Amino acid sequence: MRTDLGxxxxxxxxIGDDLTEMNSLIGKxxxxxxxxxxxxxxxxxxxxxxxxxxxxxxxxxxxxxxxxSIVRPELDLSYLGISRDMEWAKENSLTPHxxxxxxxxxxxxxxxxESQVPTRWIDQGASKAIKLAKTPNRHIAGVMEVxxxxxxxxxxxxxxxxxxxxxxxxxxxxxxxxxxxxxxPELKQYLSDEDEIYSINYPVDELPKKITSFGFDKIKxxxxxxxxIKGQYLIFEEGKVINIxxxxxxxxxLKVI
Numbered sequence: 001m002r003t004d005l006g007x008x009x010x011x012x013x014x015i016g017d018d019l020t021e022m023n024s025l026i027g028k029x030x031x032x033x034x035x036x037x038x039x040x041x042x043x044x045x046x047x048x049x050x051x052x053x054x055x056x057x058x059x060x061x062x063x064x065x066x067x068x069s070i071v072r073p074e075l076d077l078s079y080l081g082i083s084r085d086m087e088w089a090k091e092n093s094l095t096p097h098x099x100x101x102x103x104x105x106x107x108x109x110x111x112x113x114e115s116q117v118p119t120r121w122i123d124q125g126a127s128k129a130i131k132l133a134k135t136p137n138r139h140i141a142g143v144m145e146v147x148x149x150x151x152x153x154x155x156x157x158x159x160x161x162x163x164x165x166x167x168x169x170x171x172x173x174x175x176x177x178x179x180x181x182x183x184x185p186e187l188k189q190y191l192s193d194e195d196e197i198y199s200i201n202y203p204v205d206e207l208p209k210k211i212t213s214f215g216f217d218k219i220k221x222x223x224x225x226x227x228x229i230k231g232q233y234l235i236f237e238e239g240k241v242i243n244i245x246x247x248x249x250x251x252x253x254l255k256v257i
Contacts (some may be wrong), residue, residue, distance in 0.1 A: 008201045009122055011229050013244065015254055022229055023203045029257040031223035032242075034216035037251040047249070054248030064088040073097070073111045073142030097141035098192070099133040101152070101179060102126035103170055104231070105160030109152040109179070111141040118198060123245070124156045125231025127166030129198045130176050133190040144187050151182055159211050162230055162241060165204075172197050204228030208239035215242060216250055223257060 011022040038047050040056035042063060051060035060066045064084040069076035078089035096114040101107065104126040112120035114134070121129045135141040145154060173195055180191055206227040214222060224236035232245035 008203050009229075011203070013254070015252060020254060022226075022234075025256065026203055026205055026226050026228060029223065029225045031221065031253075031255045031257055032216075033221040033253040033255075034219075035251040035253055036220070039249050039251070041249045050247075050249050053245055064092070069093075069138065069142070073138045074146050076138040076142060079137050079139050093138040095137070097135050097138050098131050099135065099141050099144045099148075099190075100129055100131050101172055101175055102129035103168060103172070105157035105162070105164060106153055107170065107175060108156060109145055109148045109154055111138070111145050113138075118200065121198065122200060123232055125158070125161040125202070125233070127164070127168070127200055128170065128172055129200070130172040130196070131192045131194050132176055132179055133187070134192050135190045140187075140190065144183065144190070147183060147187065148179055152179065156231075158231070158233070158243075162211060162233060162235065163207055163209065165207055166199070166201065202228065202230040204230055204235065206235075206237075208235055208241065210239045212238070212240050213242065214240060216247055216252070 012019040013022050038050050039045065040047055040059055041054035042059045043056065045056050047056040049057070051057055052066045055063065055066055062084060065088070067084055076093050077083065078086065078093040083089040083093065092113060098112055098114060098117060100110055100112065102110060102121055102124065104124045109132070110120070110124070118129070133141070133144055135144065176195070180188065204227065222242070224240060226234060227237055228235040233241045233243055235241050
């Protein structure tokens with residue numbers, strides 16, 4: 001889903017060539033139907049299986065945006081001139097990156113390109129975030145993240161993220177100081193002096209108490225009252241949720257009932 005950050009996150013769901021404004025559908029009963037067609041989000045080729053959230057196998061094994069260093073930035077070697085595509089790396093890996101702390105069901109450390117702030121936090125369903133450091137490339141940010149993984153989680157607890165309303169009592173500025181103290185002196189040169197705490201408000205009428213996830217690899221059609229959207233999840237009545245990002249490339253029919 002595409003997002004815009006204002007007083008409340010605005011969601012648009014691309015279906016074919018159209019963009020559906022999802023916020024206006026909250027509180028309404030909708031149906032989602034999988035049309036038995038998956039297309040690679042890069043080359044457009046039909047595929048039976050989606051890899052890495054939307055790619056055919058060929059693109060998954062060759063594209064720079066599906067390289068293992070996307071998940072583990074410390075593995076990025078573009079600073080040494082090694083990449084699946086150096087032109088892509090110059091625009092996406094050899095550019096400023098932020099190491100950040102965010103609260104999305106749990107306190108976590110993460111890495112994102114400067115251009116992906118605050119999109120990355122929204123995708124993770126973070127209610128609060130703070131910039132810890134700014135590095136000149138992806139590799140250094142990854143090295144810093146690895147160092148902090150001994151003290152902070154690097155995974156989003158998505159179930160807890162969906163259950164919480166963002167009013168948790170956590171001092172991100174204090175957590176930033178703790179994280180900074182744990183870094184090797186060589187990495188401290190990249191620490192950010194920007195201490196703004198970003199707060200993100202999601203369009204949710206009712207948070208789920210008990211969660212049941214579903215996806216279109218197991219069911220073909222679903223209908224229910226849309227209760228909210230958080231991260232990349234649509235939240236329906238009775239705690240039923242679907243991760244839309246996992247279904248990139250799936251041809252879906254959406255109807256308001």
